[in-house]
Amino acid sequence: MKYLALAAGTLMSTAAWAETPVLTVYTYDSFVADWGPGPQIEAAFEETCDCDLKFVAAGDGAALLARLRLEGARSDADIVLGLDTNLAGAAAESGLFAPHGQSVAPDVPNPSGEAGAWEDPLFLPYDWGYFAFIYDTEKLADVPGSFEELAASDVSIVIQDPRSSTPGLGLLLWVKEQYGDEAGAIWEGLADNVVTVTKGWSEAYGLFLEGEADMVLSYTTSPAYHIVAEEDESKAAAPFPSHYMQIEVAGKLANSDQPELADKFLAFMTTDAFQSVIPTTNWMYPAFTPNEPLPDAFAKPIGPEQARLIPAGDVAAIREEAMAEWRAALSK
């Protein structure tokens, strides 16, 4: 009798487990790391959804998109979290995404339009930041203050590949936005400063921390991580005349087998429960300012007049040319 009860109990619990819907979210590696936002967000969402939230690390930015196209309709992914506005055009073109159907007013600077307006029907923002070169104040004395100064110096940098990573693409567009037709010449000047081009942000930042380069392309908020998490004030962002922005977005896949749950997750993403986790785990500014104030280390060093962002719809036209200039300069 006891065994029967036990067997029945086991069977029932398996059945219950089998009924728990699974929401699969593809994202980048650092999001799911133990110290990243993944674990906290998973716990917070599972409390409300009666579901199993599964994060899958599938590479940075473009690699994430390539992975989705590779898997096509067969993909298990319900949500993709970790593209940015620079990739949104290419992602929309793939036809893999469904409209989110929400109207939101994010607290994100909008250099080319009205603040707070969000018009993308497929993707919702969850955080944002300014790209910047990070250096160690104890090791680097002459900090370049612009791309020209960096190119003229012998400061070594690690950057990310624009074909695979969103920071890499951001840098490409940053230089292109600021210098236009001169961008190729800037890249030729930078070529001898580049130690290596990595596939993703994690590799590049790791190389910098190991001392393989003087500076790394990251975000103005990266030093906050060292200050808050490690009580290390030695890292700083080099101020440039202008800083390109990144707005990170998430979207729902058209082939999702959990469309309602996916909508629920996207709605959850804009609430405090999600947004309050972002600053001290993903080290970016939350897209919807939560109630609790940001740590002091997040005090914005960059005014909105310095912010630059190419509108998502214009990126595709610029990307090809910028990529060709980058490749030509760096393959010499």
Next chain:
Amino acid sequence: MARGALQVRRWPGGVAAVCVATLILGTLLAVVLRAEAGRGLGPSDWAAIRFTVWQALLSAVLSVLLAIPVARALARRAFPGRRAIIGFLGAPFILPVIVAVLGLLSVFGRGGILNVALRWVGLPEVQIYGLHGVVLAHVFFNVPLATRLILQGWQEIPAERFRLAAQLGFGPREMARVIERPMLRRAVPLAAVVIFALCISSFTVALTLGGGPRATTVELAIYEAFHFEFDLGRAALLATVQIVLVGVAALLALRASVAEGFGAGLDRVVTRSDSGGLGKVSLDFVSITAASLFLLVPIVMVAVEGAAGLWKMPAQVWTAAVVSFCVALASTGIMLALALPIAIAAASWRGFEAVGLFGIAASPLVIGVGLFVVIFPIADPFALALPVTALVNAVMALPFALRILVGPVRDVVESYGRLSATLGIGGWAWMRLILLPRLKGPLGFASGLAAALSMGDLGVIALFADSETATLPLQMYRLMGSYQMEAAAGAAVVLLVTSFGLFWAFDRGGRSHVDA
């Protein structure tokens, strides 16, 4: 060739050969059909082709130049440990590439011991990423190979020649002109061309130390087209370029190896009248010591750092180790199922061996892309990542296995064929009673190589793996990517021990029963 009265069954070999040819040519065809002809190659593709050829050329020339003094020193000196050193020169062949890369980083990386020393004496630092690093890693792997090939050349010179030369009163210059230089003229190009062919299709080294527009090989460009852009057409086009490059290199290697020397060498030290003198002795001492340090220090660094990292490894490392172990065993099984029938058939017709040697010209990523193209419409390629890896690894090990097996199989057929036929032993009974017991040694050696190569391989799996399935080398690469260097070093130790352990177990297993 005396085949004996025994009629060896050739059809299993035929089937195996057809399977291999279908896999290699079929995937190639799938790739070529998928490549869109009108697209052409862009400037970055040409840069990748130029870089591929240039780094292979540099690697080959440097490896050979460095190997000559080492080979000469080993050829003309007798000292305790000489045999151990020569044996050790074979180790890089089964050393997982990613482990070596980690070792090289800990020596030549910016935080490595070399740069710490350079900083200390105030010299400029060396840079490991890009062309330098790729060539450095290739030289690391190929100096031992070049040394062995050139040493073989030296040992094939009969001792009598040196004696005769001494009698004729040859000085060092005449000795070099009349005896050594003609030998080097034969051995050096062969070694160089073999290394060139190996470096053309190098993937792991380019993936870890190269990258970016400046240091991308064609094999890496295939991976990037596939992984970053999901541009199957461009991946296929690059794959076609890769086949041409590797094919030309393999043909060059085959041509160079035709001009072989004077039969088997006696592995003994030739006493030479011209090897005395403090200058030569110290030169030889420095050559051997420098080469040993260059090869040993990176591995020792990995072992030391890894011992500490063993406790910091995430659980995925152990899962990946089990996955890799199973893939290696499966791959060895597939290799045997292909190699043994082909070797038996090749005992009566050499043409069969050529089919297996195809594997040398094939590139794993090309086969991978081809299989992806074929599988994609009918099944989920990611679900098949591990079987595909086992299969491709088996085909990659096949040429080496055939080199090892064909000779001994032919010997057995020739020696025991008539007797077996007289006694009416054939088919399975012949295999079980006559062939296999006599083949245990070579079978063990071939299986050991196949298992170790598969264990350490990072190629096809990089194309197919999702975040849940990973082999140990891929897991290690991911740890390096997220800069958990201690955990990566721990994984490297596990990988190193498993690779060499598998090789040792198979090779040992084969040899222990050889007299049974």
